[in-house]
Amino acid sequence: MTEAVLFEQRDGIAIVTINRPEKRNAINTAVREGLFAAFERIGKDPSARVAILTGSGDKAFCAGADLKEMSELGLTTIPQGFFPVLGDNVKLSVPVIAAVNGDAFAGGWMFAQMCDLCVADETARFGITEAKVGRGFPWAAPLIHMIPQRIMAEILMTGRPITAQRAYEIGFVNRLTGAGGALDGALELAREIAGNAPLTVAAAKELIAVATDMGRSAALSAATEVFEPVYLSEDAQEGPRAFTEKRRPEWKNR
Numbered sequence: 001m002t003e004a005v006l007f008e009q010r011d012g013i014a015i016v017t018i019n020r021p022e023k024r025n026a027i028n029t030a031v032r033e034g035l036f037a038a039f040e041r042i043g044k045d046p047s048a049r050v051a052i053l054t055g056s057g058d059k060a061f062c063a064g065a066d067l068k069e070m071s072e073l074g075l076t077t078i079p080q081g082f083f084p085v086l087g088d089n090v091k092l093s094v095p096v097i098a099a100v101n102g103d104a105f106a107g108g109w110m111f112a113q114m115c116d117l118c119v120a121d122e123t124a125r126f127g128i129t130e131a132k133v134g135r136g137f138p139w140a141a142p143l144i145h146m147i148p149q150r151i152m153a154e155i156l157m158t159g160r161p162i163t164a165q166r167a168y169e170i171g172f173v174n175r176l177t178g179a180g181g182a183l184d185g186a187l188e189l190a191r192e193i194a195g196n197a198p199l200t201v202a203a204a205k206e207l208i209a210v211a212t213d214m215g216r217s218a219a220l221s222a223a224t225e226v227f228e229p230v231y232l233s234e235d236a237q238e239g240p241r242a243f244t245e246k247r248r249p250e251w252k253n254r
Contacts, residue, residue, distance in 0.1 A: 005034025006056075007041065012049035013190045014042045015183075021057030027083065027107050028066040035084040043092055046253070049194035049201075051092065052186045053115055054099035055108075058179075061098070061124065064106025067133070078136075083107065085139060086114040087209065093202040095193055099186035100124045100173075105161065110139045112172075113146070116205060119175045119185040120164040126172065127161030145212050147172055197235045198253045203227050 006017040016038040018025040025031075042048045055061040081089045086096055098104075098115035105127045112118050112126065120126075130137045143152050147170045155162065167173040177185035193201060206226050211219040230236060234252050242249035 004028070004030035005038055007038050009048075010187070011191075012047055012194050013187065014038075014045070014048050014051040016042075016051060016053050018053075018055045018062055021055075021059065023066065024060035024063035024103065025055040025057070025108070026063050026066040028069045031066075032083060036090070039084060039086070039090045039092060042094065048094050049198055050190040051094055051096045052099050052183070052190055053096060053111060054183050054186070055101060058101055058123070060102040060108065061100040061104040061182075062108030062111055063103055064108050064129070083110070083139075085110070087142075088114070088139075093205065094198075095201060095205055097186045097190055099182040100126075100164070101180065101182045103127070103161070105129050106135070106137075110137075113140070113143060116208075117189065118167075118173045119177065119182050119189060120167065120173045121177045121179050121182040121185075122164055123179050124164035124167070124173075124182070125161040126164070126167045127159065128155050129159045129161070131157060131159040142212070197230075197239060197249070197251050199230045199233050199235055203230050 004018070004020055006019045008015040008017070016035065018027075018031055018035075020026060020028070020031065042051050084090050086092060095116040096114075098112040098118040100112055100118060100120040101124060103125050104112045105125075106129050109126055109128050128137055128140060137156065140152075140156060151170050154160075164173060164176055168176050175185055175189060203226050207223050210222045210226065214222060234254050235249070238249050238251065
């Protein structure tokens with residue numbers, strides 16, 4: 001970890017916080033390195049059930065790349081693997097929830113988009129603002145599977161931010177909270193997920209990924225393979241047994 005990225009564990013829930021509030025949590029080298037390290041740590045932790053990504057302060061979840069540093073680096077095309085992107089150059093089997101407080105602009109939108117779920121407080125704003133500064137957003141391609149095409153076109157072409165309420169209406173945000181409540185809302189959702197069978201949750205995440213990449217028939221076939229280890233697991237026997245015995249399941253993750 002670095003001071004620019006904080007890491008905390010709470011009962012199987014990993015909380016990763018971008019910690020540059022004075023710079024609106026803009027993505028610089030320290031943030032990139034800290035996020036890579038945090039995600040690696042989560043991936044190696046067998047006790048991790050869910051992760052949350054959030055930002056310090058109440059002004060911004062993440063305002064995007066640190067344009068001052070980008071200018072100093074003289075970057076044109078962004079090198080492959082420059083940013084840590086879940087589902088691309090970073091693989092995690094546990095679900096990740098974005099807890100969005102304040103602005104999620106440009107790379108901040110990218111970070112919210114790459115997470116499996118998103119909780120935002122009512123003050124949050126989301127924007128893909130690159131058109132206003134002549135930059136690009138190839139990372140936005142998966143957005144076509146998340147929101148309607150014409151809404152995506154407007155967001156990309158105008159660069160105008162949308163409110164948390166609008167992001168909720170178009171299906172980009174799962175849950176809305178009151179001002180300052182994004183992390184608490186994300187923790188509530190995380191605890192609900194963490195209480196479920198971890199193998200089934202991981203398979204659900206994989207199912208969504210394969211279904212996004214494949215046609216209907218191929219996805220159905222792939223899904224059978226994804227869930228076979230779940231059906232054959234000890235937890236698959238523990239769940240019905242616990243239900244019958246009227247107690248909470250004791251998941252072994254095997």
